[in-house]
Amino acid sequence: MAGQRVRSPQQRYKCRTQNTQIVWARRKDARAKLESNRTRLTEEAATLAEQRYKHYSTIVTNCLRLKELDHKFTELLQQEEQFPPELPDTKTLYSNFYNEMMDFATNLVCASCGCIDHRIGKFEELSIVDTSLRHLHVDPSIVPFSFSSGISQLDEQSIRIDPARIVQGPPGDIGSLLICRLCYRSLENGVQPPESLANYRWIGAVPPELQGLTWIEELLIARSHLTGHIICHQNRNATSYFSLKGHVILLPQAPTKLLDVLPLPPSSLPDIVHVIWVGRPVRNVDVLRDHFSVRTHKVYDALVWLIHNNEDYKDVTIDRSLFEHWPPVWVADDLLNLTGGLALEDGSDEENT
Ligand SMILES: [Zn+2]
Numbered sequence: 367m368a369g370q371r372v373r374s375p376q377q378r379y380k381c382r383t384q385n386t387q388i389v390w391a392r393r394k395d396a397r398a399k400l401e402s403n404r405t406r407l408t409e410e411a412a413t414l415a416e417q418r419y420k421h422y423s424t425i426v427t428n429c430l431r432l433k434e435l436d437h438k439f440t441e442l443l444q445q446e447e448q449f450p451p452e453l454p455d456t457k458t459l460y461s462n463f464y465n466e467m468m469d470f471a472t473n474l475v476c477a478s479c480g481c482i483d484h485r486i487g488k489f490e491e492l493s494i495v496d497t498s499l500r501h502l503h504v505d506p507s508i509v510p511f512s513f514s515s516g517i518s519q520l521d522e523q524s525i526r527i528d529p530a531r532i533v534q535g536p537p538g539d540i541g542s543l544l545i546c547r548l549c550y551r552s553l554e555n556g557v558q559p560p561e562s563l564a565n566y567r568w569i570g571a572v573p574p575e576l577q578g579l580t581w582i583e584e585l586l587i588a589r590s591h592l593t594g595h596i597i598c599h600q601n602r603n604a605t606s607y608f609s610l611k612g613h614v615i616l617l618p619q620a621p622t623k624l625l626d627v628l629p630l631p632p633s634s635l636p637d638i639v640h641v642i643w644v645g646r647p648v649r650n651v652d653v654l655r656d657h658f659s660v661r662t663h664k665v666y667d668a669l670v671w672l673i674h675n676n677e678d679y680k681d682v683t684i685d686r687s688l689f690e691h692w693p694p695v696w697v698a699d700d701l702l703n704l705t706g707g708l709a710l711e712d713g714s715d716e717e718n719t
Contacts, residue, residue, distance in 0.1 A: 409693040476546035478502060478526040478553070479561035483546070490550040491542045499543075502526055502564040511570045517541065524655060575632040575671035582639075582698060583660055586629040587669045589678065591638045621645050627683050629665055632700050641701050658698040 470484045482667035483489070492499065494517055504513065506527040513526045520527060526542060530563070545553065561567065585591070666689055672679040 371688065375382075385544055453609060475528060476549055477543040478545050478549035478559050478563065480528050480563055481546050481548075481561070489544045489546055492545050492550070492553070493542050498556070499523075499525050499527075501553055501556065502557045502562055504564050504566075509566075513568065526562075528563060573671055574696065575667045579664060579668055580659070580661075582635075582658060583665050583668070585635065585638060586632075586660065587672065588630070588667050589624045589626075589628070626681065627685050628669055629685065629688055631685075631688065635698055635701050639701055654702060655697045658701055660692075660696055660698060662692040662694055662696070667691075702711070 472484060473482050474484060474489055475482050476489065499520070500523060502525045504524055506513075508523050514521050515525075515527055549559035549562060550563075551684060558565055666684075669682075669684060671677075673682055673684070
C-alpha cells in the first residue's frame with residue numbers, strides 16, 4: 367500500500383523479539399503480584415487464627431476431645447455387646463400402642479376458641495369461677511341466638527364458651543374448662559383471646575336445613591368443586607385383613623367459574639366423581655343405591671336456606687325445572703352406569719359391592 371513502510375527481515379525479527387520481551391516482563395510482574403497477595407493473605411489468616419484460638423490451650427482441648435472420643439467408643443462397644451436388644455413383652459407393647467392410639471383418638475377442644483388437639487400438655491385447666499374468664503363476656507343484646515352453657519356462674523356473666531369442653535370433676539366439685547395455651551396466655555394478660563368464640567367468631571348452631579346432608583346432596587348445591595372424588599367399593603371377607611395399597615394419583619383440576627344456577631344437573635356428576643369397583647367384575651348396583659341416593663326436599667331446602675342467609679349464595683338462581691322432574695328420592699344412575707373396575711392383585715375371590 368502507498369505510504370506503508372517496508373521492513374527488512376532483520377528489522378521484523380528484531381521487532382518480534384522486542385514484543386516477546388515486553389510480554390514476558392508483564393507476565394513476570396503479574397506473577398510477582400499474585401505471589402505477594404498470596405503471602406499477605408496467608409499471613410492475615412494465620413494472624414486471625416492466632417487471635418481466635420489464643421485463649422485455648424491446645425493440650426487441654428486435645429485431652430478433652432480424646433476423652434470424649436474414648437467415652438463414645440466405650441459406649442459403642444457396650445451397645446454392640448448388647449445387640450440385639452431384648453424385645454419388650456408383647457402384651458406391654460400392645461397396651462402401650464393401644465393407649466397411645468386412644469389418646470390420639472380423643473379430641474381435646476379449647477372452651478374459648480374451639481381449636482382441637484390430642485395432647486393434654488397443650489391445654490391448661492381453668493376453674494369456671496376463675497375471674498379471667500370475664501374476658502370471654504359477650505353482649506347478649508347483639509347476639510341473635512342463645513349461647514347459654516347451662517352453668518349458672520358463666521351464664522350470669524354472659525360468658526361465651528363451648529359448653530362441650532367443660533371438665534366434670536367429682537360430685538360436688540366446681541367444674542373447670544380446658545383452655546388452649548394461646549387463649550390461656552391472653553386471659554392471663556387480661557385481654558380477650560383474639561381467636562375466642564366470644565370475639566364474635568361463633569356463628570350459631572348448624573341450621574336444620576343444612577344438617578344431615580349426604581355427600582352427594584352437598585355436591586349438588588356446591589357452587590364450586592375444588593376436588594375430585596374417587597369412590598372405591600369393595601366387600602372383604604370377614605377372615606381377611608384390611609390393607610391399603612396402591613399409587614398416588616394426581617388429578618388435573620380445571621378451575622371453572624362459580625356456578626350461578628343450582629342444583630348441579632346429575633349429568634355433570636361424572637365430571638367430579640368417579641366410582642371404581644375393586645375385584646371381580648361382579649357389580650351389584652342395588653346394594654350401592656343407598657350411597658348414591660338423593661332426597662330432593664333436603665337439597666331444595668338447603669339451597670333455599672343458603673340463598674336467603676349466605677352472602678355467597680344471594681345471587682344464585684334455582685333451576686326449578688330440575689326439582690320439578692326429580693322424584694322425592696332418586697339415585698344418581700349417571701354415576702353408577704359409568705363405573706370403572708380394578709382387578710385385585712392377590713387373586714382373592716372377594717365379591718364387589
Ligand atoms: Zn383456644
